Amino acid sequence: MKSIREPDALELDIPGEDPGASAENRAATKFETRAPASRTVDLTFAVIVTFFPPIAFAGALYLHFQGWYRIGFIDIALMLMMWFLSVTGIEVGYHRLFSHCSYKAHPAVRRTLAALGSMGFQGPVIWWASIHRKHHRTSDKPGDPHSMYLFGTGPWALFRGFIHSHVGWIWTGSSIRFRGLERYVSDLYRDEDIFRVHMHYFRWLAAGFIVPAIIGGVVRGSWQGAFLGFLWGGFVRVFFMNHLTYWCTNTVTHSRLGRRAYHTSDRSSNSLLLAIPTLGQTFHNNHHAFPSSAIMGHEWWQIDVGTWILRALERLGWVWDVRVPDERMMAKKRIVERNEEHRT
Template identity: 40%
Template sequence: MLTEFGITFAYHRMVVHKAFEAHPVIKAITLALGSMAFQGPVLHWASVHTKHHAHSDQEGDPHSPTIGGFIHAHFEWLLEMNSASLNEVVDKWGGRYKKDRMIMWFSDTFLFWAVLSLIIPAVLGYMAGGWHGAWTGFLWGGLVRIFISSHVTWSVNSVCHFFGARTYTTTDKSRNNPVVGLLALGEGWHNNHHAFPASAFHGLAWWQLDVTGLSIALLEKLGLVKKVTRIPETLMTKRRIDSQSAALNVQELALTEEPVLEDA
């Protein structure tokens, strides 16, 4: 759960969408946790995700079930992305991330954190139960954890563009899925996210559990995050699929725009 939190809090909402600013210590800890999730360096993850938002469910989307099918969106796209194609994505979509020294440091040291995430549970297991405990810790705290966390993240790309409800108007097929919302610490409220990508909170209704969003709110109260982006109720009303409200103003449009997509 901690490493998945590193993905949802740091990789996704903090780095890609700049939904808030975190204290350097919080930023470092959560980037380390995200690296331990074994989902790739933050530079690579963020660049691919930025491209996804630029072409969501259209040609050019790295993982759209609408374009390539459910299995392709879930994990098959990863098998097709070689070093050359990944470098091309980073060169085109990752320019702004390269300007952040901490992001680059954690990207450069990704392998260390990834391996450390396997060593720590093995060491803890050894301390608790010898070599049998070490193997058990490595298996469940390492390999099984990575397997489950990866499929949870991949489900946002596949399930949440295929199954669920649509509350807000978007140009893609994004959907709110409560099961993924629970498992992915709030990321499953995906239609909400694509409607308001700048929002620090994906659960926009009181009943939509968003563990990552609740954590952001708590850290804000503690003074450890600031500049937290919230979506006004009036804007949410205007973007509802069943709404007949007036067009958005300039300030409201800024909250519905995707992140910086390409460097000049």
């Protein structure tokens, strides 16, 4: 693996950021005229992703206890399979590759990761990267798209901030619409492969529901099996993936409830509990200390499945220039005073 350059370790070099970019530049105009969603469609999808998954999970439990079917191995297997594929696309693709350019990959790998991430129901790849890059630029400060400190630090303000940080931010106009964020992703505009996946977002999103439905129908040999595959591999998977893991990253790992290993300018902390279902993203203090690093787990006990996947791809020769901080960089930022460490 390749050690990252010193400027990258000191926060923050936003890949592709162009302060002079405007909605009139060529890339932005291309996006605005071919955007995959209007405000009405965006709001519709905000309603769906917020309410449908928990309702679907409650419905699945209701049908189980009413005796319509019994939750079995196939249901759980389909949910876990689709969860792993979509989270790999989000964490290894959307996050480490497209948002932070922390490694280089073969074009087929880039397209595959962008497509898998699109199945995660977290938005198109360029939109996701723009939001995340802005988050790093303004982390826990005014302008952070999903900060829980938007309303202040009092008890009621933090409760409102928690709701906003977890899910409320996707309902705000500044997050739903793309205007003003295009300057963070000029590099992704120029990538024809990724732009194409971005524009076909709804197709890949639909595939995330259709694929488990087909598998469930074939394995069970019935329309009921197809419905259960759609339910568990689709909406129940989205419920666990987004509501109980990824959206909690915005709150749990920015609340200083976990351990802080490094000095950063924000409130980021590490959460071991959520690290496995997010493939390592919740070693968040590590990440905010070294945002252009491809690895999240810095200790032997920090389980970072995303890095395992990258190392496997690297051995196959499909990814390269995987950037990691060296010991000198980590020592420079490491917190050594025990009273500055916050543990759950």
